[in-house]
Amino acid sequence: MIEVQVRLKRKHFELDASLQLSQRVTAIYGPSGAGKSTLLSIIAGITQPDSGRIVIDGECLFDSQARINKPIHQRKIGLVFQEGRLFPHLTVEHNLSYALNFTPVKNQQFQLKQIVALLELEALLKQRPHQLSGGEKQRVALGRALLSSPRLLMLDEPLASLDDRLKNQILPFLKLVSTEINIPMIYISHSKKEIMQITDNLVDIQHGKVNYQL
């Protein structure tokens, strides 16, 4: 259960979002500039809202009244970004295992080889990010986020920078993760077509406001 109720006011933009997500996989849909990414960055702890409250599975991550604001590295929210953001100086293998250094073994939900098998990364392990195609990068980014054993996985337009052929290569893996892996997931996209392949649970954001929720 994810409860978010936040307000953020900037010069030319206002976000006023209130949503409760109980489904395991939810898509947040809206045109660019609607506030999708801002909402994600608030939930992840990258951007601080002016006021509000964020609670995930009973644990409060942010509460402006109680002055609670957990830093990013304590929120345990896995992020997959549009540009992948793989660490260029590390091999694929070390990118994947990066989070294992910060997660006690008993809290680790996956082993490296499970994720490598699930996302078919075996052949890429010794490569550097600059040697990968866009689709491969996103698969590694997905695996890296999963290996941090997050309580919530958030994907911000993970397919937006890929062409159709590459999109179709990675979509099966996203579907696989959304069905095989028991981690709540928020999928952000401006493409309804893409979302339809992942989930039916849709939250629509327009002009910084959550319009409807199914």
Add this chain to the structure above:
Amino acid sequence: MLDILRFTPSEISILALSLKVALFCVVLILVPAVVVAWVLARKSFFGKSLLDSLVHLPLVLPPVVPGFLLLLLLGNQGLIGKYLHNIFGISLAFTWMGAVVASAVMAFPLMVRSARLAISQVDKGLEIAAQSLGAHPLKVFFTITLPLSMPGIITGLILAFSRSLGEFGATITFVGNIENETRTLPLAIYSYTQIPDGDLPALRLVILSMALALGALMISDRLERKANQNIGRHHD
């Protein structure tokens, strides 16, 4: 004919002293310079532009000015120097350690500039990604920011090293020109130009200086290439 390449013991000791001073200088400023560079690249706070200007001051002042200020501060009768001298028995003025301090002050801004540029070019998105994977900001610095800015930090180190080898004004003002103690390559060259028949020995040291500078630049280029490859960046 090849005798010209055979260095005299005094030339070798001048070279050794110069290298010692330059190495200690680089070791002394490495950590503080990277910390200041990180603060300037990543933080905004009240007084930042003042700090920035103070760091860069030695670049724009005549070197004799920092040298003189060092004498006032760290000389044996200086504001801080007298405590160093009376309590710890350390005396910086007119010693090789003082030469290290003088060249450190002059080389510091060069090191900070390179490191700052390199750190500010590291994508903040990567740092955020690392934090989202559970890494404490300090851990992020050592595992992401520092390795990715290594090429610039290496450039800064070589620049600082070379600046220290060439340091003249601040050194001669603060620690004088004492044979086997503070007479580094530039001071030795200067000394030879002040005596009759000094042209040939001066010229030999000039050639030595040029060889040293060329060597430093070539090593820097190689290290930088290697560091760039390590972070997956390629350029020809």
